[in-house]
Amino acid sequence: MLSRILLALSLVLLVTSLALIFFVVPTERTMGVVQRIFYWHVPLAWNSFLAFFVVFIASVAYLWKRTKNWDILASASAEVGVVFTTLFLISGSIWAKPIWGVWWTWEPRLTTALVLWLIYIAYLLVRAYASSSERGARFAAVVGIVGFLDVPIVFLSITLWRTQHPSAVIFTGGLADPRMILTLVVSIFTFTALYALLLVQRVAFKKGEEDLRRLKRLAESE
Amino acid sequence: MTFWRKVFAITWKDVLSEFRAREIITSVLVFTILVIIIFNFAFGERVEMVAVAPGMLWVTFTFAGVLSLNRSFILEKEDGCFEGLLVSPASRDVIYTGKMLASLVFLLVIEAIALPVFAFLFNLTVLTPEITAITLLATIGFVACGTLFSALATNTKARELVLPILFLPVVVPVIIGAVNASELALSGKSWGDMTGWLGILAAFDVVFLTVAYLVFDYVIEE
Amino acid sequence: MENLGYLFAVYTIVWAVMFGYVLILIRGQNKLRQEIQQLKDSIKEKSP
Numbered sequence: 001m002l003s004r005i006l007l008a009l010s011l012v013l014l015v016t017s018l019a020l021i022f023f024v025v026p027t028e029r030t031m032g033v034v035q036r037i038f039y040w041h042v043p044l045a046w047n048s049f050l051a052f053f054v055v056f057i058a059s060v061a062y063l064w065k066r067t068k069n070w071d072i073l074a075s076a077s078a079e080v081g082v083v084f085t086t087l088f089l090i091s092g093s094i095w096a097k098p099i100w101g102v103w104w105t106w107e108p109r110l111t112t113a114l115v116l117w118l119i120y121i122a123y124l125l126v127r128a129y130a131s132s133s134e135r136g137a138r139f140a141a142v143v144g145i146v147g148f149l150d151v152p153i154v155f156l157s158i159t160l161w162r163t164q165h166p167s168a169v170i171f172t173g174g175l176a177d178p179r180m181i182l183t184l185v186v187s188i189f190t191f192t193a194l195y196a197l198l199l200v201q202r203v204a205f206k207k208g209e210e211d212l213r214r215l216k217r218l219a220e221s222e
Numbered sequence: 223m224t225f226w227r228k229v230f231a232i233t234w235k236d237v238l239s240e241f242r243a244r245e246i247i248t249s250v251l252v253f254t255i256l257v258i259i260i261f262n263f264a265f266g267e268r269v270e271m272v273a274v275a276p277g278m279l280w281v282t283f284t285f286a287g288v289l290s291l292n293r294s295f296i297l298e299k300e301d302g303c304f305e306g307l308l309v310s311p312a313s314r315d316v317i318y319t320g321k322m323l324a325s326l327v328f329l330l331v332i333e334a335i336a337l338p339v340f341a342f343l344f345n346l347t348v349l350t351p352e353i354t355a356i357t358l359l360a361t362i363g364f365v366a367c368g369t370l371f372s373a374l375a376t377n378t379k380a381r382e383l384v385l386p387i388l389f390l391p392v393v394v395p396v397i398i399g400a401v402n403a404s405e406l407a408l409s410g411k412s413w414g415d416m417t418g419w420l421g422i423l424a425a426f427d428v429v430f431l432t433v434a435y436l437v438f439d440y441v442i443e444e
Numbered sequence: 445m446e447n448l449g450y451l452f453a454v455y456t457i458v459w460a461v462m463f464g465y466v467l468i469l470i471r472g473q474n475k476l477r478q479e480i481q482q483l484k485d486s487i488k489e490k491s492p
Contacts, residue, residue: 157395
């Protein structure tokens with residue numbers, strides 16, 4: 001039921017967001033049409049951060065309560081977070097090419113996202129390499145906590161590093177037009193709904209796998 | 223007081239076995255010097271040494287850190303010593319602090335020998351109080367999170383591979399901080415210019431010593 | 445109106461990746477359902 005509602009909501013929001021981006025919002029003066037990438041780029045960043053925050057909370061809860069469900073939530077959220085971060089990095093670099101003439105720039109937020117992406121890839125790998133699933137859950141929870149607490153320090157250090165070297169100006173104009181703000185807000189809601197939908201689906205899937213494993217073990221022992 | 227006595231017993235055990243077997247320090251030291259020499263072939267005389275020296279130094283020390291931290295728990299695992307440590311009356315936080323201090327000692331010894339070699343080969347003055355302070359702060363950061371990840375990595379299927387995958391993205395702030403602070407120190411800047419960087423290194427140390435101390439329990443429990 | 449290609453590239457890639465991810469999820473879920481069915485059948489055979 002929940003996933004039906006979320007599916008309908010995300011589809012409606014997706015169409016609205018696309019319509020706003022391509023037909024309603026005015027073109028930004030300095031960057032031209034490419035600036036419209038921003039309306040999906042920012043929501044992706046927001047929601048990957050939300051996803052990793054959920055990983056952090058669920059990891060703490062797992063180590064504390066030791067219930068499988070928290071672990072399932074953490075790993076599902078990490079996976080969706082990695083997908084979102086990947087898309088954030090791709091859209092960022094496609095944006096950078098026409099504006100600054102390079103595919104990649106060591107802009108603090110982009111660089112932090114790259115480090116974040118690597119940390120959560122490691123999170124997924126640790127789980128995969130662990131010798132038992134219970135161990136994997138414990139190890140992943142530790143990485144989920146440590147990795148998240150590392151983020152502010154990473155951001156701080158990269159910002160300090162970049163301010164010493166000249167870096168590209170990101171966004172001078174600001175969101176002058178109210179239609180721009182509306183589009184951004186709708187897009188943020190779109191991706192939050194999409195995140196919730198994917199998370200619910202992934203959690204249900206993982207729970208199903210868990211149940212199946214238990215049933216199989218039960219069937220074999222009989 | 224008994225906490226520290228137990229901690230020093232574990233540290234002393236590691237130092238003593240290292241003193242007898244000479245496994246970690248000798249091999250990592252040889253590795254370190256090899257890396258420094260290889261960097262020399264890579265950069266040659268084409269570039270200003272002061273510009274690349276901090277980067278070379280910290281890349282070398284980071285890899286040396288990965289190597290020696292990896293050995294720290296694999297050695298315990300190979301001879302089944304770790305089980306002995308776990309059944310001993312020492313609590314888990316004692317084990318963490320003890321192993322962390324032992325790794326700190328090893329790395330500091332390696333750095334104390336490698337730095338003069340570095341200074342000798344590239345004609346730089348690295349033996350200053352500034353560089354010493356930076357090295358100490360950065361190395362504490364390395365071992366604080368490295369000991370946690372090393373213990374975690376030894377319990378996975380791909381032991382030696384898991385540590386660098388986890389360790390390198392997480393220590394990004396330490397590397398950025400150490401490289402930039404060393405750059406300032408080598409070009410003769412005063413303490414005041416590098417407070418920002420030293421602050422980041424210190425913040426990383428405090429955060430990771432605390433967090434690793436708190437979650438170490440979950441990494442080694444059987 | 446130059447640079448339109450970059451704009452479309454971003455929206456296409458984001459769509460495609462999302463779509464691909466959902467597709468992988470659906471395939472996984474179908475496989476899971478099949479396995480559950482197999483398990484049910486094997487239990488039925490054992491205890492008629």
